[in-house]
Amino acid sequence: MMETRQSYSIVFILLTILLMVCFIANISLGSVRIPLADVFSVLFGGEASKESFNYIVFDYRLPKAITALLVGGGLAISGLLMQTLFRNPLAGPFVLGLSSGASLGVAILILGAGALGGLVGGLLTSQWSLVIASALGSFLVLLAVLAVTLRIKDTMAILIIGLMFGSVTGAVVAVLSYFSSAEQLQQFVFWSFGSLGNQSWSGILILSICTLVGVVISFFSSKSLNALLLGENYAKSMGVRIKRTTLVIIVATSILAGGITAFAGPIAFVGLAVPHLTRQWITTSNHRILLPAVLLFGSIIMLVCDIVAQLPLSEYTLPINAITSLIGAPVVIWLLVRKRKLLF
Amino acid sequence: MxxxxxxxxxxxxxxxxxxxxxxxxxxxxxxxxxxxxxxxxxxxxxxxxxxxxxxxxxxxxxxxxxxxxxxxxxxxxxxxxxxxxxxxLSVVLTEAPASRNLTTTEFVSLGRQPHTNWMGKLSELDRSKVEKAIEQTQIADFREKHCYELSDGQMQRVAIARALAQDxxxxxxxxxxxxxxxxxxxxxxxxxxxxxxxxxxxxxxxxxxxxxxxxxxxxxxxxxxxxxxxxxxxxxxxxxxxxxxxxxxxxxxxxxxxxxxxxx
Incomplete structure (x- = not known):
């Protein structure tokens, strides 16, 4: 017993160190390489060797790194919550159509604003309304998926429902784009590429609140989540109130997936892949250990993906969604082939 | 009464x-x-x-x-x-547990849920009850194995041990x-x-x-x-x-x- 507990704390120390390294590397690397000494001096309130470094770190790279941290950790947690709730190893915010639901909410907000007229439209597209539309979209999709799973016990069914929501979103967006202006369409398309950059500090504050609320609710639910690992009936027999627990988990997931998608766009595979990668390393399904590990690991993966997307020392920046898919999809295939069966 | x-x-x-x-x-x-x-x-x-x-x-x-x-x-x-x-009252159901990724000990420990605090942290008493259940059902040999590695007969013993741990x-x-x-x-x-x-x-x-x-x-x-x-x-x-x-x-x-x- 002592041995396993000790090895878990080593894992957490390693993950925390790795997270800090990735965080600093993320700030240091980019189209302009900022020496580590300068990164540290700016972060700790000093002056960099060049005036421009101050500006780059504070107004651009630090907000982006913090966004990556929050987005990665939050999405990974929401993936873990869904895998346990639906007792399906393939569940995740993207696969279940949560991201599509969020996209639909945002599409209706951005593109539909045109139909409502400029003034109302301008009022609507503030950051909070984007978050609310997105969270509401993913909440509704999650409720729909849940309603289906109550009727059909087949785990395949919920994945198909997720796919269907993806197509419905695509169709509605296509219809809306027909009636909206070129700028609105462009705004939506750029949002849908996913982006960690260009976040204002007030935006990051909202994102932090969403992530914090979602993560805290998840941690408070870890006991019930563990009971759910045995299945609904066993959980019930141990005194877990299924309806209440399910609702709490769904709310937490919607806040996480919806809030994050509102800011960063629909980001694929992090929610699905990170919990599985974490389980490769930490061979337990105990949420009291898995939740913090998945949180840290998700942040690390996102920071790394962002470093890759910046193509260090080049002028180009790739859409973050393309990078997470390029890295995430082969990882999931590799896990499936190697283990033949994904466990959760 | x-x-x-x-x-x-x-x-x-x-x-x-x-x-x-x-x-x-x-x-x-x-x-x-x-x-x-x-x-x-x-x-x-x-x-x-x-x-x-x-x-x-x-x-x-x-x-x-x-x-x-x-x-x-x-x-x-x-x-x-x-x-x-x-x-x-505790139960042993016909259905297999949803997750097969728990170890035998973790599975049995989950039986303590009704007795633990909101975090589900095991106390000394909880641990001793888990140990007793493992001993009574004679599953100590595979206590660190994962459920997906167990045979049907072993899994059934583990499920019974979980109910026993629920005490x-x-x-x-x-x-x-x-x-x-x-x-x-x-x-x-x-x-x-x-x-x-x-x-x-x-x-x-x-x-x-x-x-x-x-x-x-x-x-x-x-x-x-x-x-x-x-x-x-x-x-x-x-x-x-x-x-x-x-x-x-x-x-x-x-x-x-x-x-x-x-x-x-």
Whole structure:
């Protein structure tokens, strides 16, 4: 017993160190390489060797790194919550159509604003309304998926429902784009590429609140989540109130997936892949250990993906969604082939 | 409180069970009178589809019963708080656990949930109860193995250990011997017998192993289409209740040997 507990704390120390390294590397690397000494001096309130470094770190790279941290950790947690709730190893915010639901909410907000007229439209597209539309979209999709799973016990069914929501979103967006202006369409398309950059500090504050609320609710639910690992009936027999627990988990997931998608766009595979990668390393399904590990690991993966997307020392920046898919999809295939069966 | 009530850990009066959909009420069995005493092993037998699982689900409160009363320690089952009920009654279900990624020890430890704080952290007492359950079911050899590595027989022992760790006065098991070979079926039932004697728990299991149940159980519940009868195996044999279990043209019960034989 002592041995396993000790090895878990080593894992957490390693993950925390790795997270800090990735965080600093993320700030240091980019189209302009900022020496580590300068990164540290700016972060700790000093002056960099060049005036421009101050500006780059504070107004651009630090907000982006913090966004990556929050987005990665939050999405990974929401993936873990869904895998346990639906007792399906393939569940995740993207696969279940949560991201599509969020996209639909945002599409209706951005593109539909045109139909409502400029003034109302301008009022609507503030950051909070984007978050609310997105969270509401993913909440509704999650409720729909849940309603289906109550009727059909087949785990395949919920994945198909997720796919269907993806197509419905695509169709509605296509219809809306027909009636909206070129700028609105462009705004939506750029949002849908996913982006960690260009976040204002007030935006990051909202994102932090969403992530914090979602993560805290998840941690408070870890006991019930563990009971759910045995299945609904066993959980019930141990005194877990299924309806209440399910609702709490769904709310937490919607806040996480919806809030994050509102800011960063629909980001694929992090929610699905990170919990599985974490389980490769930490061979337990105990949420009291898995939740913090998945949180840290998700942040690390996102920071790394962002470093890759910046193509260090080049002028180009790739859409973050393309990078997470390029890295995430082969990882999931590799896990499936190697283990033949994904466990959760 | 009168002494008769405390004597029976689990008691039903005029219980009728079945399903309640929007308009229709489907009664599967009715007029069930059970009086289960502590420290006894009770076998529940009946043909497929007769309502054994429904009865067990009703007795543990997972499914609402249609009429009559179910009292646990003299108190109506639906007046218990879910967590309080979970400290009195535990179950072993036929369904496999949703996650196969837990280790044996983790699986058994989950049985402590009704007793732990909001974080689910195990205290010294919880740990000792888990250790005792592992010892009683003799699963220490594979305690660090994951559930996906276990055989059906081992998994069944682990599931029983989890119920033991929950430390309840009553344990209900739904067909604990399915998928097992004859040796393991006998081993599981012997384990249940030993546990009922050594721990003083009331253990109710449903089974198709009527021969084995007759040899081991203190009492049996026989469910047939028209009625549900309880009694000691010997009484039930003498009164000829096992004869009525199945259509006589295929198998018949031999009262002398306590076995079913195939009719030619």
């Amino acid at each position: 009168n002494s008769e009530k405390t004597d029976n850990v689990l008691q039903t009066e005029d219980l009728s069970i079945g399903y309640l959909s929007k308009r229709k009420k489907t009664t599967i069995a009715q007029d069930i009178q059970l009086k289960l005493k502590s420290g006894t092993l009770i076998g529940l037998v009946g043909a497929n589809g007769i309502g054994k699982s429904t009865l067990l689900r009703s007795l543990c409160g997972m499914q609402k019963h249609l009429g009559g009363t179910i009292k646990i320690k003299g108190k109506e089952i639906h007046t218990y708080h879910p967590v309080e009920l979970a400290t009195l 309840t006065e009553i344990i209900l098991l739904d067909e604990p011997t399915t998928h097992l070979d004859l040796y393991h079926r006998a081993a599981i039932l012997k384990l249940l017998k030993k546990l009922s004697v050594t721990t003083g728990k009331t253990i109710l299991f449903s089974t198709h192993e009527i021969d084995l149940a007759i040899q081991l159980a203190d009492e049996m519940i026989v469910m047939t289409k028209n009625k549900t009868i309880t009694g000691s195996p010997r009484e039930l044999i003498r009164q000829g209740h096992f004869d009525a279990l199945f259509p006589k043209d295929t198998i018949s019960f031999d009262a002398d040997s306590g076995r079913f034989t195939i009719q030619n």
